[in-house]
Amino acid sequence: MIIIELKLTLNITLLLQAVERFTLSDNVYIAIPKQATIYKNKQKQLKKLIARLGLGLIIVDIQKTQQYVEIINDPKDYIPKKNKRKQKALLKEFNSRQGDTQKGGSTNKNAGLTAYRQRAIRIAEYLLQSSPASGASINKAIDEPQATQFLYNNHYGWFDKVQRGLYTLSEKGKAELIDWQEKKIVIN
Known part of the structure; x- marks a missing residue:
């Protein structure tokens, strides 16, 4: 079973809901619009946070000329690299x-x-x-x-x-x- 929490913006409520879904499935994603301000401004940090929580990230881009969904990362155990x-x-x-x-x-x-x-x-x-x-x-x-x-x-x-x-x-x-x-x- 795969669970996807889809919201128009990324906030702490979305993260808490997604983490709560781990009681139902090991495969939990959050999906947000590519135009979300936090994704545009803090993309690198956001990817690290979501990976650290063990969540997957999906970006949704809906424009008049084209629409697409991109999986940025899949859910997995996160082991951060140490900067020696x-x-x-x-x-x-x-x-x-x-x-x-x-x-x-x-x-x-x-x-x-x-x-x-x-x-x-x-x-x-x-x-x-x-x-x-x-x-x-x-x-x-x-x-x-x-x-x-x-x-x-x-x-x-x-x-x-x-x-x-x-x-x-x-x-x-x-x-x-x-x-x-x-x-x-x-x-x-």
């Missing part, structure tokens, strides 16, 4: 962080504190107390092996070069450091 590169990057970021600095539900782009920014903050805090300093001396003092690289790249514009190999905290760095220190959670 992204997985490794995520674990590296997670393991590099100190504490949990993300407030739940935050949407502000400054709400999250990356591991990179945490490391830059530690260097800026050191320079606030002991300026000017070299990357090697910062590395020795706060155990930051890439201190020299942080100073040289100066990604946030927080560091000023005093002379070759010596840096101090810029005015921008001093101003932004105060804001970021309030968001930082340190774990000893």
